[in-house]
Amino acid sequence: MKEERLTGKGIVKTYGKKDVLHNVDLELEKGKIYGLIGRNGAGKTTLLSILSAQNPATKGTVDYNGMPVWENREALDHICFSREINPVNNSKANGYRAKDYLKAASIYMPGWDQEFADRLVKEFELDVKKRAAKMSKGMLSMITIIIALASKADYTFLDEPVAGLDVVMREYFYRTLLEEFTNSGRTFVISTHIIEEAADVFEEVIMLDKGNVILKENTQELLGRARHISGLAENVDRASAGLLTFHEETMGRSKGVTVLLKEGEKIEGGTELSVQPMNLQQVFVALCGKNEN
């Protein structure tokens, strides 16, 4: 039986003379929660837009189970990209109410679960009669989350869903997401800047940097091979020789580097060095932050 997957091949997106995505190849398997992380302007939203056929790619293809996604109703019925809602629409206050968005979603999304949507509205304590222009960022995020979760789409993309949510609601979101994932086996792709909080939820992480996918890996495996080495500069250089290093920091005679170990590699150094595991946020900053080597 052919396994369900959403595949992007050679995706290029250009706006004017600027390349936003460079030859991105990506395969999303069914039944996983992916974390899509990248700096501002890395191309996360553009990539999600193209994967969901909301925007055309300049080059490249996106297929769902071998079917092109672009203008294909059959494929699009399985994909949902719940976008950020703006309180301002073309320089005019957004007069739509939350219920207008939910009503439209219930019409357009074939798998829409109204009961689930109603439960989420209640749990989020969302006033559905309030206009988007009068809503806080957190409330607008709630609408996005409700649409994404209640869509019941096989591939669901959320773009910074927790922006503006307070910590209680963020916890509730992650709990509900995991519950929904466990019950349905849907694939979720979540882009976020609050990496450490979401890291436990991500089965795989996709790192995007300046329009390139620089890493796509199982989160635990990635964290298993990422290490921060610090100590005297000469010791650190000796220990990290031949290893893939990132993000060097120098302070006087001391030095710190991030390394990503390949299979079979290990760090030699003994007690002269401090070798620490890293969390996902630290790995991301090392790979995509400034002063990287």
Add this chain to the structure above:
Amino acid sequence: MKGYLRGMFYWVCCLEKLFFSILGGVVVVFAVFAFVDKDMEQFYRWTLSYMPMMGVIFFIAGGINIANEQIPMVMSLGTTRKEAAWGVIIAMHGTALQFWILTIVYNAFLPPTYVVDSYVKVCGVLFLFGCAGGNGLGAVVLRFGSKVGLRVYLCSLFLLVGGGIFIVKLAGAAAVISFISSMGVLVAAILFDAAVSAVYRMSIRNYEVRV
């Protein structure tokens, strides 16, 4: 097919909501004239003058509003561009037909002294032009953005209203009504509408959803 039907249902709901809001307003005004003022003459003259105008404005404003606000929303909910385009085109024409049927019914119940020759025909042609105008402006917004769309809208409004007043003053209302109700103008309206519908479909082809 299901996607088309879903889309159609959405557009029809939106346009019907607006249509019945306007109708509700007219009914309230009617009630005021009928039961408070007790001067139906003013009501008849008012509705005969403003019905075609309201119909045209409804479609032009509707076309721009759909392109500016509703197309981005429905595109972000997974509809295809083809479905969105056909949904809008058919729903707008359906509403134009609805306006025209309302005009026919109203004309049938008007006291004979207020019935104007060719009124129904003129309204039909104006609604068709209005529908085409709304879809045309919508196409401009979809292709070039809302700022360009607004400029085209304001220029068109200026030319249409200014030009219309000038022509009526020059040739007289009766001549203008006679011209608009001619077969040639009806054919021109149908062809223009068909061309605009095709342009609308083309303008949305590579539409990008942006927040």
